[in-house]
Amino acid sequence: MxxxxxxxxxxxLRLEASLAGWxxxxxxxxxVSQKAASVDNGGLRVHQFEITAQRSIALPDTDETQVQETKINMRLETDVVWQPFRFDYRLIQDDEIIAEGTRTEKDIERQTPEVPVVATQKFSFVGLASLGFKLLKSAKVVKVLLAGASVAAYSWLFSLQFALALIACLVFHEYGxxxxxxxxxxKTKGIYLIPFMGGLALSDEKINTRWQDVVISIMGPTFGLLMSIAxxxxxxVTDNIFFAGLAAFNALLNLFNLLPILPLDGGHILKSISFSMNSIMGLIACVIGAAFGVYISYTLGLALLGFLLLIGSLEIVFEWRGRHQSHLLPLDRYGQVFSTVWYLLTVAALVGIIWHLAGTGDEMLSLPLQILRS
Known part of the structure; x- marks a missing residue:
């Protein structure tokens, strides 16, 4: 990062680093300088380097100057604490401090990563076709076509009225x-609806921290939960069964989206939480929590939910060793606890809505719960 x-x-002058210590x-x-990975991935690091710069030197007994290349000794002193994140730096030129400051997680969130320079390519028909495809891909007409295809697909499965309502739920989820x-x-590119697969909210920029990953991922299901409650x-208020069906199926849709399976939102959330735990005790706590979730799911008869929770949790545990290779700034202890509570409360609320509506005795309203029990 x-x-x-x-x-x-x-x-x-740009400093790149990772949790692995390099x-x-x-x-x-x-x-101009580099430090190898080490067990002690934080603390004080000193980069000593020499750069060649041009300086104007006044010629004796004249008003003229001469530009000469000179070697300048530089030193960058850094002190980084990963959790909670704090980065102090001091740039020294010939024993004189020329820059110093402190950076926090907020600074990392707002920065724009360095973009490598792309070499100019000569004209070719392949390049022209690629450019045309990119222009088509970014055009608003694609969003309209995908939305129309989604309405047609869901109308074929259910009804036009329910398809439009489901599209509204998907859009509200992605708007989160x-x-x-x-x-x-x-910067965002907008929302793309994909038939039978839901939707996508795209951005032109990459995230820099695990907190951004958690918030962006969980806000979709949170907005979905608000839609189900509404x-x-x-x-x-109206006693119209249509709204009950919308609440139940929208809750099921957002609940599946919270499963700890990548690239679903739940996979991003739990991966960010578990990958922010540096100690083995953090991993053990994550495993115990996942096992408890699987146990509760099977106890309540939610066989499908428990099975997918088990598979997704194992996937995250197996990838835990590679957490230090990530460029994302980890969550601090408060962020880990807050994200976990937010995730669990959202899941519990969605399951509660499905369970409550299934108790009405209506066959359609009990279908989401039957799916979870299958």
Missing amino acids: ELLKIDCLGKQ QQLFWDNNL HIRAMKYFGM SLIAYY
Whole structure:
């Protein structure tokens, strides 16, 4: 991840690092210093490097100057604490401090990572076709076509009225992701509806922290939960079974989205939580929590939910060893607890809505619960 990007003698000085402990320092996109990975991935690190810069030197007994290349000794002192994140730096030139400061998680969230320069390619028909495809892909007409295909597909399965309501639920879910992206200052491409697969909220930018991953991922199901609650209220106010069915199926849709399986939202959430746990005790706690969730699911007769929870949890546990290779800043202890509680409360609320509506005795309203028990 990019820890620092500042001006140094008129050119960019950039420090890249990872949780594994390695650091690479670039000046004018040239590697000038690096530190190997180590068990002690934080604390004080000192980068000593020499750069060549042009200086104007006054000629004796004249008003003229001469530009000469000189070697300048530089030193960058860094002190990083990963959880909770704090990065202190001090740039020294010839024993004189020329820049210093502190960066927090908020600074990492708002930064734009360095984009590599792409070489200019010569004209070709393949390149022209690729450009045309990109223009078509970004056009609004694609969103309209995909939305129309989704309405047709769901109308074929259910009815036009229910298809339109389901599309509204999908859009509201994806809008939750969009709102979270905009909260972090990210540019968005909008919402794409995909027949039989739901929708996608796309952004032009990449995330920098696990907290961003959690919030962006969970805001979709949270908005979905709000939609189910609103539909449930509308059902009790109007006594129209349509709103009850919408609340139940929308809850089922968002519940499946919270399963700990990538690339679902739940997979991103639990992966960010577990990958932020540096100690083996954190992994053990994650395993115990997953086992408890599987046990509760089977105790309540939710066989499908328990099975998918088990598979997804094992996938995350197996990938836990590679957590230090990620470029994402980990959650601190407060972020881990808060994210876990938010996730569990959302899952419990969605299951509660499904269970409550299944108790009405209506065959259609009991279908989501039957799916979970299959």
